[in-house]
Every structure is written in structure tokens, then in C-alpha cells.
Amino acid sequence: MWNPDSFMEGLYRSFEAKRHDRRQAESAEQTRSRLKQRLTDALAIPLPVDELRPRLLERVVLADHIRERVEFGTFGGLRVPAYVLLPKGPLRGNPAVLAVHGHGYGSRQISGLLPDGTVNVGKPDVHGNYALELVRRGLVVLVPEVFGFGDRRLAADLEAGEVGSNSCQALAAHLLLYGIPLAGLRVQEALRALDYLATREEVDPQRIGCFGFSGGGLVGAYASALDARIRATVLCAFANTFQGSIMHVRHCIDNYVPGALDIAELPELIGLIAPRALFIELGEQDPIFPAITARAAVEHLQRTYAHEQAEARLGVHLFPGVHEVNGRQAYPWLVEQLYNY
Template structure:
């Protein structure tokens, strides 16, 4: 799976570097920048970046701290700062408003490995139905603390909820190596449920049941799906899935441009659908709505940043393997990351970790890996310092935990144990 991840990164690198801003947004962004750089002598070698000689100048224009950062001297109390910062983040993310009443359908209910499992589905006003898995301990009673478990990206859009769950002794043959690679062989949502939690895992926007189907496409054709005639997108054949994931990797750029054209963004769409799942979890009779947390690795960590930062119903949050600064994305690592990360203009107001910091003083954990190839270690450390400063200034330093582990991009058993203990401590299991 690591090889497929590298292949996905390699194939999508060139198209991922530039975030296309709408003309009005671009103009406003540069009007708000404060030039700080000095001219570089002609004989001095320019620092390199993923966008060549443009990187240093752009990085020097970035205000630190940004305009609505709580680290600014303008604010001393979170209640004075948060409303304006939250409102601006909401504006820049451009999350669509979904007003429809959502009806949840129970497709199947059964027990497996000490857990009671429900297979659920719900219909949104657009796209195919969302599919989800709900897990809780067998014979549990009363209202349970709950976790909205957020699956990863991994360059694999064919799968979603199945990446972090296990509902029978038979898994798809691609899921076992996925869980071995990223989760040390565990379906971590199951492990969370076994500790006494109600856990909901749903397919994120553009993944699995919510993925873009080739048969619904118009105006663009490419890839092995068409060339080799494998257009049965419900087939579980490995070659079909690999072809779909390659196609979806290209299509993500088109999706991002189209969403921007509609006045929303990729993170806005994902956040909107994650909030619907949170609505559904909160409304269950077997869930205590005052004790709900969320977490996830990689793309799940990214989703945790936005959902945990923007929705105060998340009482405890653990972001795993997705924490750095906007400067790191700008200079070094944007090519390794999904369009789900980028909201036009948001960097003018908050650094990336400060999106997550909007949840202060609610308990917040970030887990990072020292050798994670998706970020640079100095900027991961800088992000940790930013969040620690936000919580300390708010007078709640004990409610932030930033942990670093050896190894690459992962959420292994030691990290899971630390995360689960954090949930136990703050959700009062």
C-alpha cells in the first residue's frame, strides 16, 4: 500500500501544486499581504521550493501570526476572539448549507466479535446514498459516549468506511494490507467500540458509496477504466479498483475546480457531510450527545481538524498524522496532499493548526510521526507550538496534548492506546 500511495503522489504531484483562486479572492488575498522580504543579491543562490523561485517570496508575504490568530496581542480572552475567527473560517471554507431532513435507513443488524453492528444508509439531496457502519458493545444499555470515526484518504477512493472497520472474518483482500500498513493490523473503529463506545463510520464525500461514478460522467474521459472496458464500478475485482483509484486521483483536481466554481470548496463539502453524520450520531437514543468525540488518521486527521475546529458538539478530538503549517504546504508538501485541505484565503486569517485551535478550550490531541514523509518535522513542531500557545494563552494548557512518535505515516497500536486513553479521560466513559 505504501508503494501505491507513492505512485498516487507521483502521478498527481504536478496538478496538486497550485490552488486555483477565483479572481476576486486572489485580489483580496494579495491586498491583505504585508511585504516583509528584502531583495536577494544577484549572486546569492535562491532557496529551492516545490514551486521554484516563487516559493520564498510568497512565504515572506505570509503574516505570522495571521490576522485572526488568537496569538495576536489584540485578544486576551477566547470569548472576544472566537466569534470573529470562527465566522471568518466558515466564510472561507464556504461550506454548503444542507437544510433537508435526513432519514436514516437500517439495512442490516447483526453481532460480530463482541459488537452489535448496524449497516445504515441515508440520502442527501445530491449524489448516491451515504453508507455507514454503526458499532457498539453487545448488550450495552443506556446512553453511551460516542466517536465519529473518520476514515483516511490514502489515494484510495473506492473504499471508505471499510478502511477502519471489520464486520466479518472475511475482508476484501485489499483491506487487510491497508490496515496492516497504517493501523498495525487493527480495525481501530472496532477497538474503540469494544472499549464501551458507540462508533459511527460513514463514507466521506467522494469516497466509496459517495464516490464519483464513471458512468455518471460527461465531458471528460481518461484512464484504464474506459481503455480496458472495465466500467463495472461495483466490481470488487482488484484490477478494477486500482483502475478506478487511478482515475479518481486525476478527477480530484477537476472536482476541486468545479466546487470552487460553484462557490464552495472541497473541505467545505467534506465538512458539510461530516456534520450530517454527526447530526445522525447525536440524535441516536443510545448515544449521549454531550459526550461525542471524533478522530482519524491522515485524511481522517484532516477531517478532524475541520470538524473538530468548526463544530463544538465534538467534545474531544484526536487528529492523527495530519498537522503542519500553511508554509509547509506552500514550500514543501502541497503535492503530497488532497484538495480536501485547501480553502482559498483562509491562510490570511488562521494558520493551519489554528483551524483546529478554534475548538479551544475543548480537549484536543494531535499525534504526529517524526519520520512522516507527508510533512517536514520542523513545521510539524511549529504547528505543535502554535496549538500549545493557543491553549496556554486561553488558560487551558492541560486540555491540549501534542505527541510525537518514531516511524512513518501511521496510527499504530501505541498511538491508538494513547488516543483511546485521551477519549476515556475527557468523555468520562
């Protein structure tokens, strides 16, 4: 066999058969337990956990919310800059959301800010300012700067000054030399962000949700699968199959978790969120996460939620759009889930 295409197709089929045989030999509960443990292992990072030691960097009172810039510790000496968006009004025991941005210029992009930190008075881009939209609906919103984006790029990328650039390729490649998956580091930092969020006196730790777009959807999906503190999750422009999305078109290297297809296809991993609330949003013309395989993922999730007798906790909105945040149904759904939990 000279052709790598045929080889790769055969490899996918052989791993699909292996996964099928494993499932046949165990109960549904045993499968879920095994998948969660293996996903936990795949995303683990061999770094010491740091104390949070949060520090307030900035506090700005705006017309409809308060914006704080904070930092907190995660692993191996890393500290995460993040925005905390606080609604006006009573602030104790509020529902809260971990908002994870996708590829772009970082935490500012979903917080109503331009790359230089000034307020964006123009039309939102494909991210849709979803952190801003959520705080305006009464939720406390934590927006961490994802490792490799915005202020957390490598020095060479920061000095190049290209707006929206990232350090994903170099970070992912170099981290693999240490056996650390970039996706794993980002997910573990998201879990530390939850730790920080739970310390805020404004937040009810029993009512925390997550909203992730695109690459932020990956972080949000895996963090939600691993941590039951996340009561409700919105995945925008992400839910699909590995075969139909990251194996179908060229994707950023940060989407690839070593050994993932030996564990499960993507819908099975997302299904670990069940029976907790989950909302899937996707544009019908999204070229990166195609609708045809997104529908296959949704059908799998519908079966999973039916098995868990939690059909009412799964929401889906396939809208006429591209790779973008819509929010028309997702925003009110998330508010309802967290306020009525």
C-alpha cells in the first residue's frame, strides 16, 4: 500500500471496530466509567498545582456591568489573566458562567473590547461578544485568556504584533516533547478557573455553567465532561465527529488529543456531560464543523440523553449561518438552566 489515504481510512475503520468490540463486552455504565477515566488520563498534565493567589488588576464600572481584570495561578508557575464581568444589582450567590473564547485575539474578543483593550462600539465579529451578552442577562461571567492566545502568546508572536495570531503550533509541538497535550493544559486551566470562580462571594458554586465557541468549545466540552460542577454547557460551532471535522479539513493542532480515537469518537466524549444540561449550537453553513456530521453527533447525543432519561436537558439550534455565535436560543436557555437549577 503506497497511498496514505487508504491507510488512514483503514486505520479509522480498525479503531472504530476496536471501540465497538469493547462496548459490546460491557454495560453502558461500564463504558461511561471507562471513557471518563481514559479521557481524564489523556488530558492529565505532569505539572504541580499552584495556589490560586488571585490578584485584582483593574476594576471599571460601566453603564450596564462592572468589568474586572484579575489573575490567578494554575500550574507550574503559570498565571492566567482573566476578565470578570459582574452584572449591576445584587451580587451574592448569582449564577455564573465560564466563557471560553475561540481562535482570535483572546479574552477581549468576547468581552466587548478591541485588541488594545478599548471598548468595541462597532458590530461584533463571529464571536458575538457572548461574555458581554451573558453578563447583561444577569450572570457573573469569567473570561480567562486561553494559553497561546492574546496576552499569553509566545514572546516572538507578541512582538510580531499580528492581531489575532496565536502560538498554538509551537506550543503544541514543544509540549509534546514533555508528553503534555496542549488541549490537556487548556482544560486543566479551565478547571482551575472553576476553582477561582467558586471562591467569588458573588457566585453560587452550585449554579455554574460554561459557554465555549469553536476551540473554546473543545475546552468547554472536555472540562464539562470531567467536572460535574458545570451544571449547564453551551457548545457553539464545535459538536461534531472527529472524522467529519478535524479529520476532514485542515484544523489547528490544538484540536488533536493523542489517542483520542482509541478512546471514543467525539460525540461519545461529549456525551459524558449527560445527564447534565447541554445545548448544541451550529451554523448550517459552517465549513469547519459541517452540519451533516454535526447532525450525526446530535443524533448520538439524543440517544445518550434518552438513555439517561434526560431528554429535556438537551437543546439543539442549527441556525442559517456560518462558523459564528448566534445565541438567539442559547443565551436564554443558559440563563433559564442556571436560574432554575
